[in-house]
Amino acid sequence: MVMNEQLNEEKVFKDPVHRYIHVRDQLIWELIGTKEFQRLRRIRQLGTTYLTFHGAEHSRFSHSLGVYEIVRRIIDIFQDRPAWNNKDRLLSLCAALLHDVGHGPFSHSFEKVFHLDHEDFTRGIILGDTEINLILRKMGNDFPKKVADVIAKTSDNKLVVSLISSQIDADRMDYLLRDAYFTGVSYGQFDIERILRVMRPREDQVVIKQSGMHAVEDYIMSRYQMYWQIYFHPVTRSAEVILTKILHRAKHLKESGYQFKLQPVHFYSLFAGNVTLTDYLKLDEAVVLYYFQIWQEEEDAILQDLCRRFMNRNLFKYVEFNPNLQMNEWRELYETFKEAGIDPDYYLVVDSSSDLPYDFYRPGEEGERLPIHLLKPSGELRELSRESEVVEAISGKKRTDHKLYYPKDLINDLTKNRDAKEKIKQILND
Template sequence: MTEKLQHEKVLRDPIHNFIHVQDQLVLDLINTPEFQRLRRVHQLGIASSVFHGAEHSRFGHCVGAYELARRVTDHFEKYYRSQEAGDGLWNPEERMLTIVSALLHDLGHGAFSHTFEHLFNTDHEAMTRNIIMGDTEINRVLSAYSPEFPNKVASVIAKTYSNPQVVQLISSQLDVDRMDYLLRDAYYTGTKYGEFDIDRILQMMRPSKNGITFDIRGMHAVEEYIVSRYQMYLQVYFHPVSRGMEVILEHLLRRVQELQIQAQRNDWNETDFVGPLLAPLFTGEELTVHDYLRIDDHVFMAYINMWQDHPDPILSDLSQRFLNRRPLKSIQINPQTDQYLDQLENLVRDAGFDPEYYTARNDAVDLPYDDYNPLAKKPRTQIDFVLEDGSHRELSELSALVAAIKGRASVDQRFFFPKEMLKTGPDELFAQLHRDFRSYIKNDTLTPPDK
């Protein structure tokens, strides 16, 4: 049993009002260097370039997810405490594992969050497990509580822990992670799409033999949550300007990789412009947990600031575009117009821009809800409801609204290019390139030119 704090610690939070820290173990974990690093990793990467209030961090999200897990487990222990083995009710001994797993679930996120993963082929969940199991302060705190506790927490993150109730509270189609980030992201972006009745949902949660279910009386609150998530992806997470900034970031970091490779291949003297902190990322060395934990948003921003003055014109230009918020412009594409992208890339090249670094074909995809399919590559835990007669029904069987979007992926395909391609100028050749390029664009959509 973990030591209870003599006096509860309270963190002020704009989403949940208070984060209640009642256990010494939780406080010790929050105070580790590995967890404090999350203050320096933005929750939404570079979305603040569009939504200027979106400066919130992974730290705030993780303590928010912890608070929701604490509320759920306290509710379960009060009203659904297990009476005998196999009754499908809540075992209070799972409380600490659940709240700690919620607290640490995003521990392994890299700088700029998901952009980092795309470029350097990392997996934040795998890195979270490595941090938990590695030579870290986090591991020492967990091991002091119980020698097998780090492995238990890692198994919850990996979704292999034996109790599905614990796993689904942390990772499912309606979990403490998603509930917190939707509310938190909506608040900090100044949008209303992500708002839903979280108090009603938490009140309607029920433990069961197969995991987590919901009382039928909470169906409309859960339905609202699904629609809110759907809207947040379309209006916030898929925002084309934010993605245009992400493309610039990805391309400038790829340019750094290419320059580093060229320098090593040609034995140039200038091989250290990435510095000791970023060197393992760009030189192909094995990235240790220690190396990974030293990298955050602030480190990258300092180097990008320095790269503005690099002699390579592409790296210098992309760094300036990123720091000064000059995103690539984009147009929507579809399977019918995809065939014209090569022509557009050629026009960009003729205008003096290297298409490898100044164009991109980018797909944003999300599946807002789906029921359980054991044959799927990543089967989803469906949202089940308990009816008054004790029977169970899946959400889309009860909600026509959710049934309409079930299994239907939201897809936004875009072609990114320099905004200069839309501007006219005194140069006659560029003016002609501008006219040729514009002939493919109507209402920000890629359209075949009139024949």
């Protein structure tokens, strides 16, 4: 094993959120320079959100650096505290830096279509035949697995895991501040300086001094607002719906023997369900958008139309939809779309979003979440919602929103089928 070396001179990245990102370790500097990490420059942090908030062009590269910087600052605060072992410093920094390295183009939309999990690819990149793995092994052959286990939340080192993945972790703190900055909204703002100052290490997780409770309340409410005002914005979801349908259509055409003008060679293994790590790493948003640009001229009318909509931001309209009460209406719409010659499998889409802003500990439940604990002056730990009326009011309450998306322009163009046009508009109250 080679011990980590310090750089002769500290490197800094100018950052609009944290002002500066400081790199002092040779290992971290080398990881940033790998082709797998540099690929994150070509993947947006917020997927299709740039079609709603034009400033949201920031990348997973900048977010990953931001998470690293927050963890670096937390560790500086934890120095010399009894529960913190400084031997975990580099493990924490590497996990923070690499936590998102497995994300693909348009991240979650892409994963849903091809039944992928970016966490599997993160683990594959860290443990596989990659530049990242080669550099991590400078700290020992078992070091890559230690980093991967922290990111996967399977590590025995629960304190380090909580820095990267908990209900108040460096990942969430950076993306809230960064996404708020680049979308130009104020919802995601909270006092990160205060939160970092009141964080304390315990054996199995980070806790918060009771005096910092109100700063944490503000953070949780900021997260709540960001999800409903930004992440689940209906226009962004419309773009995601079209993106998803483009990929579904291309996959269907390939399986049907359709001859593309430009063969989608980058998608072959995805369509076949046997994508390799090498194939996956060749994909970024520049590649995907290149195909979408070319497919605007395809012979297939549906693929052509969907790509033109996405590239030119001619998105679907939407109405509120209650699946418990309106399924009969949806079925009637589905049949009427078919009669009118509009394929409902691509042009009539119900999209649902849900979020749980904060939850207390529910042992044994799927996806159980460790709660945020407050450290009282007596040394006693108290779960946050037991002390905060604000947090108690939203604890364990999952909010779900459903929208029905459709192409209003195609409906308006149904001049030869006025009966279908009027029926659709009547059902949609449009």
